[in-house]
Amino acid sequence: MILTALCLTFVVFFLTNLYPNLEKLAKTQGNFRMSEEAVNSWLASNGYDKPTLVKYGQWLGVLPGWTLETEDGVRGRCINGTVSAEEAADAPGLCGILQGDWGYSTVFKEDVAGIIAVRLGNTGYLMFWVLLLMVPSALLVGVLAGMREGSPLDRSLSTFSILTTATPEYVSGVIFIAVFTSSAVGLKWFKGTATSAMENPTFENFFLPVLTISLYGMGYIARMTRASMTEVMTAQYIRTARLKGVSFHNIVLKHALRNALIAPFTVIMLQFPWLLNGVVIVETLFNYKGFGWVLVQAAGNNDIELLLAVSVVSVIVVLVTQLISDIGYVYLNPRIRIS
Amino acid sequence: MDTLTWTGSASFLNPLLMLAIAATLVAAIANILISIFVPEGPQQVNPDGTIAARGGVPGLVSKLLYWAFLASVGVILLYILLGAFMGTGAGIIGSMAQQFLPVWIALIILYAASVAFKRRLGLYGKLFDSPIGMIGFGLVMFWVFTGVFGALDLIVTHDPLAQVSGMKNKVPGTPMRGAEEGEFAWYLLGGDNLARDVFSRMVRGAWIVVQIAPLATLFAFMVGITLGLPAGYYGGRLDTFLSFLANLILAFPVILLFYLLVTPEIVATGVPNYMATVLFIFPIIFTAVLLNSRFYTQPRFRTPLLIGVLGVMIWLYLSLISERGSAVAILPEFLDLFDIPGGILVVFVSVVFVNSPTVFRIVRGLTMDIKTRDYVAAAQTRGEGPWYIMLWEILPNARGPLIVDFCLRIGYTTILLGTLGFFGLGLPPESPDWGSTINEGRKLLSIYLHPALPPALALLSLVLGLNLLADGLREESLRD
Numbered sequence: 001m002i003l004t005a006l007c008l009t010f011v012v013f014f015l016t017n018l019y020p021n022l023e024k025l026a027k028t029q030g031n032f033r034m035s036e037e038a039v040n041s042w043l044a045s046n047g048y049d050k051p052t053l054v055k056y057g058q059w060l061g062v063l064p065g066w067t068l069e070t071e072d073g074v075r076g077r078c079i080n081g082t083v084s085a086e087e088a089a090d091a092p093g094l095c096g097i098l099q100g101d102w103g104y105s106t107v108f109k110e111d112v113a114g115i116i117a118v119r120l121g122n123t124g125y126l127m128f129w130v131l132l133l134m135v136p137s138a139l140l141v142g143v144l145a146g147m148r149e150g151s152p153l154d155r156s157l158s159t160f161s162i163l164t165t166a167t168p169e170y171v172s173g174v175i176f177i178a179v180f181t182s183s184a185v186g187l188k189w190f191k192g193t194a195t196s197a198m199e200n201p202t203f204e205n206f207f208l209p210v211l212t213i214s215l216y217g218m219g220y221i222a223r224m225t226r227a228s229m230t231e232v233m234t235a236q237y238i239r240t241a242r243l244k245g246v247s248f249h250n251i252v253l254k255h256a257l258r259n260a261l262i263a264p265f266t267v268i269m270l271q272f273p274w275l276l277n278g279v280v281i282v283e284t285l286f287n288y289k290g291f292g293w294v295l296v297q298a299a300g301n302n303d304i305e306l307l308l309a310v311s312v313v314s315v316i317v318v319l320v321t322q323l324i325s326d327i328g329y330v331y332l333n334p335r336i337r338i339s
Numbered sequence: 340m341d342t343l344t345w346t347g348s349a350s351f352l353n354p355l356l357m358l359a360i361a362a363t364l365v366a367a368i369a370n371i372l373i374s375i376f377v378p379e380g381p382q383q384v385n386p387d388g389t390i391a392a393r394g395g396v397p398g399l400v401s402k403l404l405y406w407a408f409l410a411s412v413g414v415i416l417l418y419i420l421l422g423a424f425m426g427t428g429a430g431i432i433g434s435m436a437q438q439f440l441p442v443w444i445a446l447i448i449l450y451a452a453s454v455a456f457k458r459r460l461g462l463y464g465k466l467f468d469s470p471i472g473m474i475g476f477g478l479v480m481f482w483v484f485t486g487v488f489g490a491l492d493l494i495v496t497h498d499p500l501a502q503v504s505g506m507k508n509k510v511p512g513t514p515m516r517g518a519e520e521g522e523f524a525w526y527l528l529g530g531d532n533l534a535r536d537v538f539s540r541m542v543r544g545a546w547i548v549v550q551i552a553p554l555a556t557l558f559a560f561m562v563g564i565t566l567g568l569p570a571g572y573y574g575g576r577l578d579t580f581l582s583f584l585a586n587l588i589l590a591f592p593v594i595l596l597f598y599l600l601v602t603p604e605i606v607a608t609g610v611p612n613y614m615a616t617v618l619f620i621f622p623i624i625f626t627a628v629l630l631n632s633r634f635y636t637q638p639r640f641r642t643p644l645l646i647g648v649l650g651v652m653i654w655l656y657l658s659l660i661s662e663r664g665s666a667v668a669i670l671p672e673f674l675d676l677f678d679i680p681g682g683i684l685v686v687f688v689s690v691v692f693v694n695s696p697t698v699f700r701i702v703r704g705l706t707m708d709i710k711t712r713d714y715v716a717a718a719q720t721r722g723e724g725p726w727y728i729m730l731w732e733i734l735p736n737a738r739g740p741l742i743v744d745f746c747l748r749i750g751y752t753t754i755l756l757g758t759l760g761f762f763g764l765g766l767p768p769e770s771p772d773w774g775s776t777i778n779e780g781r782k783l784l785s786i787y788l789h790p791a792l793p794p795a796l797a798l799l800s801l802v803l804g805l806n807l808l809a810d811g812l813r814e815e816s817l818r819d
Contacts, residue, residue, distance in 0.1 A: 020604035152370040166803035168754040171795040299598030318590045
C-alpha cells in the first residue's frame with residue numbers, strides 16, 4: 001500500500017516536473033515574455049533545476065532541502081524568503097511531507113497544508129450529505145426492486161437506476177440547472193451556484209450539487225443491491241421460511257435483508273474513487289470551492305506541491321476505502337470470519 | 340420569414356401526445372401500486388406447460404399500460420412521419436425529422452433486415468427478441484448513423500464552425516437574416532454564444548464520439564486481454580506484478596490523470612506518443628499470437644498469413660504513431676499513411692490507458708475461473724500450447740461477459756470523452772464534441788438553455804442506449 005502511494009506520487013511528480021511544465025510555471029510566476037535564459041535562471045534560483053529523483057527525495061523529506069547562496073543571503077526550500085547565512089544554518093535540513101511540511105502553493109501563495117485542510121473540510125461536508133442521501137435511497141431502491149424479481153415495481157425501478165447510471169454528472173447537473181434554476185423557464189426552486197453554500201449552506205443552494213453527485217452513484221449501488229437481493233431471494237433458506245409460513249415482509253426484513261447487504265457494502269466503499277470524480281465535476285459546475293476545485297486549479301496552473309498534496313490525499317482516500325471494504329467484508333460475512 | 344414554432348402545423352398532435360403520455364404514466368403507477376397490494380391473480384396452466392394470464396384488475400391495468408405506451412410511441416412516430424414529409428411546415432421537430440431522413444431510412448432497412456434474418460444471426464439476432472435490447476440498439480444505431488451521415492454532410496444544416504452575424508444566443512427556430520438561395524434558412528436549435536448552429540454542432544459531435552469511443556474501447560480490450568489472459572492463466576509473479584500495475588492506475592483519480600496527461604505541455608514532451616507506441620503494439624501482439632497458435636501446425640499456411648497480416652498491421656502501426664515534428668518520427672514521410680492530430684491522439688491514448696486496467700481485471704478473473712474447467716484440462720492433455728489454450732479455448736468461452744462489458748465500456752468511454760471536453764482538455768476549444776459544447780453552454784445556462792441542453796440530452800441518450808443494449812445482451816446470453 002505504501003509502495004502504491006510512493007509510485008503514484010512519483011508518477012505525479014515526474015509528470016509535473018517535465019521541462020515544458022516547469023517552463024510554463026516559470027512564465028506564469030515570472031513574466032510571460034521571459035527568454036530561455038531567464039526561465040533557466042528562475043528555475044535555478046527556485047531549486048527546480050536538480051535531477052527529478054533528488055527533487056522527489058527533497059519533497060519526501062529523505063534528502064536535505066536545496067539551498068542557494070545569493071548576494072542578499074541564503075534562500076532555500078526549508079527557509080522562508082531570503083535570510084542571512086547564520087539563520088539559514090539554524091533552519092532544519094530535512095523538510096518534506098515526512099516532516100509534516102507539505103510545501104508552498106504557487107497559485108494561492110499560501111501553505112499547502114492550510115489550503116488542503118480548508119477545502120477538504122468543504123468537500124467533507126458535501127460528501128457527508130451525498131452519502132446521507134445516496135446510500136439509503138440506493139439501498140431502498142435496490143431492495144424494493146430485488147424483492148420481487150420481474151414485478152412492475154422491479155421493472156420501473158430498474159429502468160430508473162439504468163437511467164441514472166447513464167447520466168454523468170455534467171449532464172444531470174446541466175439538466176437540473178436548466179429545469180430548476182433557470183430564469184428562462186420559470187421553476188426557480190433552487191440556486192444554480194453553490195458558492196454561498198460554503199459559508200451558509202441551505203436547502204436552496206446546496207441540494208442540487210448533492211443530488212447531482214448522488215444520482216450517478218446511486219444507480220450503480222442500486223443495481224448491485226438488486227442483484228444481490230434477487231440472489232438471496234432465490235436461496236434455499238428463503239424458500240424454507242416461506243414454506244414454514246413466515247409472512248412476506250418478515251422474510252424480507254429478517255431473513256433476506258442482512259445477507260443481501262453484504263455485497264453492496266463493498267460496492268459503496270469502492271464508489272469513493274468515483275465520487276471523487278463526481279466531486280471535481282460538480283464543484284466546477286456549481287462553483288463550490290472544495291477539494292475538487294483545488295485539484296482543477298492546481299492542475300491547470302501546474303502548482304506542483306499543491307497537486308502532489310491533492311494526489312496524496314486522494315490516493316490515501318482510495319487505499320483506505322479499499323482496506324475498509326476488505327476488513328468490513330470479512331467482518332460482515334460470517335462465512336469468511338469463522339472459517 | 341417567421342420564427343419556427345416547435346411543432347408548427349403538426350400541433351394538432353400535441354393534445355393527443357399529452358393524453359397518451361398521461362395515460363401511460365397513470366397506468367404505470369397504478370400497475371406498480373396494484374402489484375404491491377394485490378396478490379398474484381389467478382394463474383392458468385396452458386396445455387404446453389407454461390403458466391400465464393393474470394385476469395381481473397391487474398391484468399386489465401397492465402394491458403392498459405401496454406396500449407397507452409404503444410399509443411405514445413405511435414404519436415411520436417406520427418410527428419416524425421409528418422415532419423419527414425412536411426419539413427419546416429411541421430415546425431422545429433418536423434424539420435429536424437426531415438433532416439434526419441437518411442438516418443430513419445437506414446434504421447428501417449437495418450431493422451427490417453435484422454428481424455427478417457434474426458434466426459440466422461446468432462447472438463445479434465437474439466437481441467431482437469428482447470424489447471429492451473431493441474430499444475437500446477435503436478438508440479445506439481441512431482447516433483451511429485447520425486455520426487456517419489453527419490460526416491457525409493447529409494444532416495447538418497450549417498457549417499458547425501461558421502459564425503453568422505445576428506444569430507448569437509438566438510432561440511430555437513430563429514430564421515437567418517439574409518439567407519441565400521439553397522441555404523437552410525433557420526437555426527433549428529438556435530445559436531450558441533459564438534453564433535454557431537447548435538443543431539449542426541450536435542450532429543457533428545456525434546461523429547467525434549462514434550469515431551473515438553468504439554475504437555478506444557477496442558484498443559483497451561486488446562491491451563486488457565493480452566495481459567489479462569497470461570496473468571490469470573499462469574498466476575504467480577507475473578500476475579502479482581501486472582495486478583500491482585493495474586491497481587496503481589486504478590487508484591489514480593481519473594480526472595487527475597487527465598489533467599496530468601492531456602495538457603499541451605505534456606504533448607510537447609512526447610509522453611503521449613511514447614504511450615501510444617507502447618499501447619498500440621498490443622493489437623499486433625494479440626493478432627500475431629492468435630494466428631500463430633492456431634496455425635502453428637501448418638507452417639506452409641501460417642508463414643505467408645502472418646507475413647501478410649503483420650506487414651499491414653505494422654505499417655498501420657508505424658504510420659499511426661509516427662508523426663511529423665513530434666517526438667516519435669520513425670517513418671519517412673512518403674510512407675506515412677495518415678497523421679492523427681496531437682489533440683485526438685492524446686485523448687485516445689489516455690482513454691485507452693484509463694480503461695485497460697479494468698478490462699485486465701475482468702479478463703484475469705474470467706480466466707482464473709475458466710482454467711479449472713474440464714475442456715481446458717482436455718486441451719492440456721492433448722498437449723496444446725498455453726497460448727492456444729488461452730486464446731482458442733478460454734477466450735471464446737469468456738465472450739458473453741466480455742461482449743456485455745464492451746457495450747457498457749463504450750458508454751463509459753463516451754462519458755470520459757465528455758468529461759475531457761467538459762474540462763476543456765485535449766480537443767481544440769472550437770471542436771463540436773458534446774463535452775466542449777456543454778462546457779461552453781453551461782456558462783450562460785441560467786439565461787440561455789438551448790446551447791447546453793441538446794448535447795447533454797444527446798450524450799444521455801447514447802449512453803442510455805448502450806446500457807440498455809448491454810442489458811438486453813446480458814439477458815439473451817444468459818438464456819442459452
